[in-house]
Amino acid sequence: MNIYDIAQKSGVSIATVSRVINGGRSVSPKTQETVLRVIQEAGYTPNAFARGLGLNTMRQIGLLVSDVADTYYANEVAMLEKALRKAGFDVLLRCTGTETDKKKETLAQMLKRHVDAVILVGSSMQEQDDNSHILEAAEQIPVILVNGCVKGKNIICVRCDEMEGVRCCVRDMCSSGCRSLLFFYHTLSFSCRQKLKGFQLGLKECQEKGTPAKGSDVCIPGGFDEIMASAENYLREHPADGIIGADDMTAVAVQKATQKLGQMVPLVGINNSILSKAATPAISSIDNMAETMCTTAIKNLLDLFDGKRVPEDTVVSPEFIERESFVRKSVCGQEELQ
């Protein structure tokens, strides 16, 4: 069953059938009706491959993410997929892992698949130094970074100012009496670097404000169990009175460690994922506005497809979600206003 069959049954040419399928402009209402009825009756669907060949697109968009098993990324992928589907695009999903070479290779493969755009989900998709592969990809198709930033033509960035979020959090912890802070993380991604900067900046500002606090960052590679175990060892030697986890998973694991040691330490996570709710005590978390980032990213992409001008770098502000593990006595930013 192909376009020729439909043309024959309708008593028209394939050109007319094609027109009807693609929006029916300059087709008489009568012809249109006939053809549509035949298509309906025959249960005909145009061949996607042939269509792709002719139009040079199959309305597919590549989603690259280091790991969908990560709750936070999974959530973003879900939101992006939903928005893209609504706009009539299919999603080609690839997990890349964190190795630079794998990420580059995967991006190259996506280009060969002739996707209409590529979305790099999460800051882990961005390299610290050399992002030339992203620039190269952008020469062919739009590249969207969700929570990342690479400047270049045909590249759309949407990100959260996590540095600011952590900076404020540090200041809030200091004003709440914390004097010895720890920042735990497991991977030094782009986003993590920003958070670390915020951590240092916050400490510095506390010093200037006359409430000096010392702080260290500690890297524990691995998953939940490794972090929990190593954090326990670390905290036994280096107790702290305020802890920030680079993400909720890390925060929960560290929380477990403090509980084992009988230390009751103010604790904050990042991402505001279900893990922060699930923990006991529930963990206060810095929400990096995944939903806002995702909807903005897709909106910008669709605008770009429509030929509109689009902001090449959108920055959204994080939001502190207060739960049980740390309740602020004062709120950074608001004190200045008073």
Add this chain to the structure above:
Amino acid sequence: MNIYDIAQKSGVSIATVSRVINGGRSVSPKTQETVLRVIQEAGYTPNAFARGLGLNTMRQIGLLVSDVADTYYANEVAMLEKALRKAGFDVLLRCTGTETDKKKETLAQMLKRHVDAVILVGSSMQEQDDNSHILEAAEQIPVILVNGCVKGKNIICVRCDEMEGVRCCVRDMCSSGCRSLLFFYHTLSFSCRQKLKGFQLGLKECQEKGTPAKGSDVCIPGGFDEIMASAENYLREHPADGIIGADDMTAVAVQKATQKLGQMVPLVGINNSILSKAATPAISSIDNMAETMCTTAIKNLLDLFDGKRVPEDTVVSPEFIERESFVRKSVCGQEELQ
């Protein structure tokens, strides 16, 4: 840059170039070498759409899941994607939600995309009564159910005997002294029905064994917060001394409720996801062997593509992962052996 350019530069016909690209059979080593070198130098990649049109496949496989944002499904998607990529297939991802019509429609759309197979991830992709759409799809391409079961030609099922897992768990709880059990769930999926059956079966067996316990199942639709709130209300009126959650998320939410009420109740979740680790006390969980299911599913699919005969229904056994929320005094199945 197309196959004609390569043919010209190599001094051969496009037929020969095509042969070289597709495995180089019946091509002289010398020609082969020349063509490969030209392809290399030109950085040529065959057009995926044209290839799809010719071969009637683009080596893409559709993954249908009710919601990737669900930690458990996300984990399965990650494992499936990895295995498929290794076998040279791309993954087309679609979240369907739980409405039957949406699921049917999405499946139909996947078929139109000419994917090589469809994988339905999670028992929520299966309807209780009418699965004719799955049978119909299977007339065109292989359909794989991960943790589901629909009998039919060209349908491969891999599932976990969750009924058995819950049945054993109930018996273990009874033998450990629980006399009033509660089973909480939020959606009555295929898998949930199995678990419920196991719950009832376990209770019945306890009765027969002379350790009668009463039990009820309670459905709370909604997400984490709704479950937590409603469970608290329910438990205030109907305290229990043993609780099973249909999944870890539910278990954690109910755990929170018990903690608010000051009830310290033996509790078991299902899925053995990171949530069960993250909770405090850590939640014992029935592991339904997601990894085994996924690897088996892909292995069977690849075998099917290879024309081998493949088991149409594989059942794996669940595994009880003991943590802090419930420690078994005796183990179901082992007592019989003694």
Add this chain to the structure above:
DNA sequence: TTGAAAGCGCTACCAC
């Protein structure tokens, strides 16, 4: 082993 040529099913341009 190689080449010529006929599809694959559709889109889009150019006539009428």
Add this chain to the structure above:
DNA sequence: GTGGTAGCGCTTTCAA
């Protein structure tokens, strides 16, 4: 408004 037809880039059959 409609039809004829030349591509799109590849695979594959049939001859040579």
